[in-house]
Structure formats: structure tokens, C-alpha cells
Amino acid sequence: MAATEHAQGGINAHPMEQFTIRPLFGDEVGLFTITNSTLWMFIAILAATALLVLPTRNGALVPTRMQLVAEGIYGFVRKMVDDTLGPEGRPFFPYIFTLFVFILMSNVLGLLPWSFTTTSHIAVTGVLALAVFISVTAIGFARHGLHFISLFWVSSAPTVALRCVLFVIEFISYFVRPLSHSVRLAGNMMAGHAVLKVFAAFVPAMGIAGIIPIGAMTGIYALELLVACVQAYIFTILTCVYLNDALHMH
Template identity: 60%
Template sequence: MAEQESGALALHPMAQFEVHPLFGGTEIHWYTPTNVTLWMGVAVLAVFLLLVVGSRGRAIIPSRGQSLGEVVYGFVYKMVEDVAGKDGVKFFPYVMTIFMFIVFANSLSLIPMSFATTSHFAVTGVLAILVFVSVTAIGFVRHGVGFLGLFWVSAAPLPLRPILAIIEVISYFVRPVSHSVRLAGNMMAGHAVMEVFAGFAAVALISPLSVVAITAMYGLEVMVAIVQAYVFTILTCVYLKDALHPAH
């Protein structure tokens, strides 16, 4: 956002991340529909249209929508199988859901006047906590107390093992933080930079350079939207692998 204040150009790149109620007012409660709610719903609808409506024909010669769905399906399936192993394939629907939601939420945020839902830690934090709780529960259900072997580095010298175990425990509980901050931070930074360049487009002298910069940043953000969805998903697969095969 850019505006003239006291003859100077004022930039407000963080204003685009403000949460507003959809139906007026200023108070926001846990049940209040907001712009975040709206664009998360649009992302879910987009996933439904691609994977359910677009593939409903299940034709031998697929339509464009079905072809795209099949490509994404095969890509994520291979990711799960390669990283988490054959045991991880049974959790493929969960991983696929995460990937599709994030990639659509990221991509939709590039539409003018839209909202970047994955730039909010409240959104990415919930996704990361769900992954953390899920893989931890899977680990204990499958291995019981043996899951704690994930924290015991048996290959290390015996005197170092207790110290390494403490480090492993701390790093394990930091996972949701790093998992969520990586996604939200990248999305927020990219959109803020584009907003800054857009603000300078109002200055006639540097307007052409600003337009070029915005175009370049937009192309980069398209790539980031997909890459960050991939990174979040492959880390989920890595954590799932640790739950299925906890021994160091």
C-alpha cells in the first residue's frame, strides 16, 4: 500500500496481512468469518474442483484437469514412498491433503486483491502442530516406548549419549516452530517485497524499474509458492519416516 502523506511517499507493506471480519465490525472472535477464513475456503474449494470434479470422469484419455490431478498424485505418492518408505504409503492421503492445500493457498495469494493465508503463523502453526501430534501419535502407537529410541544415538560414544539425547529432544520439540516459520516467513517476505516495489511504481522517475522488479518478483513468488509447499510436505514425510523407523 502506498499513499501520499505530507508530500512524502508512505509505504505500508505489512497492511496486506491484516485480518478483517467479512461482515463488518472490528472485533474478531474464534468463530468470526474473516478474510483468512474466506481464502482458506477458496483453497479447499480449488482442491475439491481439481481432484474430485476435474477427475470425476476417470477417463482413459484424461481431460486437462484429470491429467494435472494425476501428475500431482503421482508426484506426491512417489515423494511419500521414497522418503517414508512402503510403510508410509498408507498415510499418503494425509500428506496429499497437506500438499494440495498449501500449494493452492500459496498460489491463490498471488491473485490481485487476494489474501496470503499461509503468511500467518496461526495458519502454518496449526498445520505444523497437526503434523507434529500426528507423527508422534503414530510413533507411540506403532512402537510404544521403543519410539523413544529416536532420541538415543546408539552409534555415539556412551558418555555423549545422554547429552545428545537432550539435544535430540529439544530439536524434536522445536520442529513445529521451524516447520511453520519457514513457510509463513517466506510467504510474508515475498509479498512484502512486492508491495514495496508496487509502492515505488507511483514515482514517475523510477516507475519503469519498479514494474520490472515487480514482474521479476512475481515470477519468483510463483516458484516460491510451489517450492514452499514441497518443502513443508517433504519435511512432513521426513518426520513420518522418523515415526515409522525411530531407531538411529
């Protein structure tokens, strides 16, 4: 969390300052500039690799705690894929698993002091959501051809006129998926961190009574840790649901 400033006669807090993208080298942000966002995405990849590879490199019959964590994450995502997609979804498990672990690590690392929450930016979550949307659409047309368009046709509607209206609604809602998919994750991560920053601004201003906002921050921090895990799950389960539409239709 970025440090707060205590201005004379009041509180000077900038809850959105912590989301500012800054270049690590130089003064300007360009297309290929290495920024704090780039750094923490790289750290998230390293952390995920360390969590999954190191404990399982010499897998023991009686697993260590870290091996249990790695195997637990693997089993959790595997069950999610099997329950949502069935056996046909297993070829897509590596992509879904990578997506879940990357988002989870990015969310959790963003709770560390002086870190940067990459998933609080729509530019990051938007790319992830767009990749899911394009992949799902391509898989749908590859498996079903032009018949994939019938996904938007609600044949159970009683009249043709109503079916046409529902077709337009379903068509629009399908193309809105990347937006809702990405905004949900970025919005939840940004909101919680901003609230923490606001409470942190009260601590120096209230003196000894600052223990009250500190207590509130402790509770919010625990809630944010839960949100970080839940949002990774929601993004991944929605990916499975969208992929299920492409594989099984209706």
C-alpha cells in the first residue's frame, strides 16, 4: 500500500495513487517500457513457478506442507474443469490452470506492502478476458462450424418474433462478455485496496485513537485476502462456463 500523507489541519489521502503505473527506468511510459506493473507480473510468474515446481520436484509419498498446497491447487482446478466441462475439457486444463494460478498470485501479491496489484488494471484483465473470448469463439466455430451461431437462437421461445428479439439480446450479451469478465476482476481488486488506503489515512490523524482504523484495516485485509482468492475462482469458473458453451452448445 502506498504511504499516506497527513496534511496540517486534515487528512490528505490519495487512494488511487497506488494504481499509478510508473516506469522503472526513465521518466516516460512507452509501448515497451518496463514498469512496476511489468515487474509484478514477472514476480507473480516466478512465485507461481516456485510454488508449483519446487515442492513437487522430488514428490514424496508423505507430502510436505508446500507440496500439499501445490497438489491442492492442482486438484481444485482439475475438479472444476471436470465438473464444468466433463472429459472433453481436459485438453484445455493447462490453459485454465495457468490462468487461475496467475490471477491468484497477482491478487495475493498485490496485498503485500509497497507492491503493485496488476489485476486492478483493466488493461491486464482486459487482455486476459479477450484471450478467453477469442479462444472460446475460435473453438466454437472449429467444432461446430456456422452452426455455432445457433447458440444465440432460443428455439424454445413460443413465437418467431420473440426468438428474433432473444437472438439480438443473446448476441449482444455474448460480445459483452469480455467487458464484464474483465471489469468484475479489476473493479473488485481496485475497490478493496482503495478502502484500505482510506482507512490508513486516518491512523496518523487520530493519534492514539488510530488503533480503531487499524483494527478495521485488519478485518478488511482479511476480507481482501478472501476476495483475492474468490475473484481468481470466479474468473476461472466463468472461463469454464464460456468454454462449455463452445464445446457442448446450449
